[in-house]
Amino acid sequence: MTHRTVFFVSDGTGITAETFGNAILAQFEITPRHVRLPFTDTPDKAHQVVRQINHVHDVEGRRPIVFTTLVDPQMLAILREGCKGMLLDMFGTFVQPIEAELGLKSLHRVGRFSDISRNQAYHDRIEAINFSLQHDDGQSHRDLAGADVILVGVSRSGKTPTSLYLAMQFGLKAANYPLIPEDFERQQLPSALAPWRKKIFGLTIAPERLAEIRAERRPNSRYAALDNCRMEVAEAEAMMRRAGIRWLSTTTKSIEEIATTILQDVRPERLNY
Amino acid sequence: MTHRTVFFVSDGTGITAETFGNAILAQFEITPRHVRLPFTDTPDKAHQVVRQINHVHDVEGRRPIVFTTLVDPQMLAILREGCKGMLLDMFGTFVQPIEAELGLKSLHRVGRFSDISRNQAYHDRIEAINFSLQHDDGQSHRDLAGADVILVGVSRSGKTPTSLYLAMQFGLKAANYPLIPEDFERQQLPSALAPWRKKIFGLTIAPERLAEIRAERRPNSRYAALDNCRMEVAEAEAMMRRAGIRWLSTTTKSIEEIATTILQDVRPERLNY
Numbered sequence: 214m215t216h217r218t219v220f221f222v223s224d225g226t227g228i229t230a231e232t233f234g235n236a237i238l239a240q241f242e243i244t245p246r247h248v249r250l251p252f253t254d255t256p257d258k259a260h261q262v263v264r265q266i267n268h269v270h271d272v273e274g275r276r277p278i279v280f281t282t283l284v285d286p287q288m289l290a291i292l293r294e295g296c297k298g299m300l301l302d303m304f305g306t307f308v309q310p311i312e313a314e315l316g317l318k319s320l321h322r323v324g325r326f327s328d329i330s331r332n333q334a335y336h337d338r339i340e341a342i343n344f345s346l347q348h349d350d351g352q353s354h355r356d357l358a359g360a361d362v363i364l365v366g367v368s369r370s371g372k373t374p375t376s377l378y379l380a381m382q383f384g385l386k387a388a389n390y391p392l393i394p395e396d397f398e399r400q401q402l403p404s405a406l407a408p409w410r411k412k413i414f415g416l417t418i419a420p421e422r423l424a425e426i427r428a429e430r431r432p433n434s435r436y437a438a439l440d441n442c443r444m445e446v447a448e449a450e451a452m453m454r455r456a457g458i459r460w461l462s463t464t465t466k467s468i469e470e471i472a473t474t475i476l477q478d479v480r481p482e483r484l485n486y
Numbered sequence: 487m488t489h490r491t492v493f494f495v496s497d498g499t500g501i502t503a504e505t506f507g508n509a510i511l512a513q514f515e516i517t518p519r520h521v522r523l524p525f526t527d528t529p530d531k532a533h534q535v536v537r538q539i540n541h542v543h544d545v546e547g548r549r550p551i552v553f554t555t556l557v558d559p560q561m562l563a564i565l566r567e568g569c570k571g572m573l574l575d576m577f578g579t580f581v582q583p584i585e586a587e588l589g590l591k592s593l594h595r596v597g598r599f600s601d602i603s604r605n606q607a608y609h610d611r612i613e614a615i616n617f618s619l620q621h622d623d624g625q626s627h628r629d630l631a632g633a634d635v636i637l638v639g640v641s642r643s644g645k646t647p648t649s650l651y652l653a654m655q656f657g658l659k660a661a662n663y664p665l666i667p668e669d670f671e672r673q674q675l676p677s678a679l680a681p682w683r684k685k686i687f688g689l690t691i692a693p694e695r696l697a698e699i700r701a702e703r704r705p706n707s708r709y710a711a712l713d714n715c716r717m718e719v720a721e722a723e724a725m726m727r728r729a730g731i732r733w734l735s736t737t738t739k740s741i742e743e744i745a746t747t748i749l750q751d752v753r754p755e756r757l758n759y
Binding site for chain 2: 217225226227228229232233236237238239240241242243249251252276278282284299301303304306307308310311312314315317319320321322335339342343346349373374377378381382467468469470472473474476477
């Protein structure tokens with residue numbers, strides 16, 4: 214295992230640099246030390262970043278890897294000239310060929326909104342988060358007309374984190390409803406959902422995995438018992454099949470994979486791409 | 487305004503490709519059409535992607551821009567050989583120089599966990615989301631010892647979306663507590679929080695902006711009145727100053743900027759980098 218320090222340098226939050234850098238580093242059998250250096254937006258801070266990187270270089274005797282999304286040419290030049298790390302310019306590498314392709318100059322706009330409170334897309338995203346919270350776990354039947362997606366499934370099948378992720382990442386209003394024993398007895402979806410069949414998406418899960426998850430919350434309960442989980446999952450799947458609802462199994466999937474699959478299938482109108 | 491279609495092609499969810507691609511495209515005065523093509527993980531699907539890109543090329547008479555994070559060399563080769571779009575290989579571009587730097591071959595591991603349910607970091611992240619939900623808006627005083635961060639501030643200062651973002655993005659357990667008129671009368675932080683001063687971070691907001699946000703929820707209410715917002719913000723800031731709590735103004739900041747600033751300042755122990 215090679216020891217390395219990896220820096221993420223940005224004029225903004227550095228979250229893009231770190232998300233993308235982590236995806237690349239996941240291709241290597243190393244566990245590097247991470248140093249996040251956000252808001253590098255003045256020459257003073259850029260020089261400080263250079264000193265910090267060079268100090269690590271000298272102490273460790275190895276070039277640190279530096280992922281940067283610096284947009285301001287002045288800050289980038291300070292790094293390029295002074296830094297002893299391996300500089301990976303994630304922006305310039307792609308911005309320059311796109312400039313040539315489009316015949317347009319790039320804006321060199323730092324990835325921060327000058328006033329986020331006036332940004333409509335941002336406002337919609339916060340609204341979506343509030344909507345998803347208010348409609349978590351069947352808390353409210355109001356405004357379902359405004360929902361982009363309605364998730365259904367047994368308790369602990371993954372509805373809540375998926376709803377919040379859809380809101381946070383894609384700005385979608387995602388309600389979610391638990392399927393409970395009363396629904397199974399009636400053999401029908403909760404009646405409040407009947408008008409919205411097209412927006413409904415089901416989550417299911419392997420009963421063995423469900424029993425594990427529920428046992429973390431309520432060990433040795435009827436709720437977590439494997440035979441009860443088997444019964445609930447079978448009833449929920451039968452109900453979704455009868456109602457003609459699309460569904461997927463969350464057993465081995467991440468929130469991101471579940472959300473992406475739902476988007477491919479539901480294609481909400483507000484995401485017009 | 488140049489019309490272009492932009493494709494995001496991935497063997498996984500394509501979320502990294504799209505997040506990063508969007509950050510780059512924000513540098514240009516264009517509003518491209520987005521087409522997300524996730525889960526491109528078989529030769530059949532890769533050939534279908536090529537056909538779809540080439541169809542757009544022929545119809546629009548312009549090269550589409552294709553951001554790809556394909557990791558599988560076979561799929562990437564199919565795109566490289568057949569596709570008439572401008573191919574931007576976001577992975578290979580950086581993976582190859584890092585291979586040379588580290589003297590290691592990359593794993594060519596597709597960005598999907600084969601079984602997410604066995605992944606500890608993922609498990610911790612879901613736990614953090616559940617914790618943050620259970621400790622939203624002062625709902626619970628239990629387990630505050632387990633919190634990484636405790637946010638305080640007046641109602642609608644941005645605590646809830648920030649807590650959820652800290653959990654979702656960084657896997658941090660973020661509780662949040664509203665500062666309410668009863669606290670101002672007592673001139674003290676909620677007593678349940680007293681033992682956890684080091685983990686507390688305050689959010690404040692310009693009273694004019696707060697009044698706007700509250701008026702969307704409860705128009706013409708005392709709650710949303712500007713003089714009431716002025717009073718609450720002044721009281722909250724005085725209380726945080728007295729208690730020696732670090733705080734920032736959320737007025738013009740995005741959730742990402744707020745979260746990044748908090749991380750720089752609080753440096754929770756669990757994020758050991």
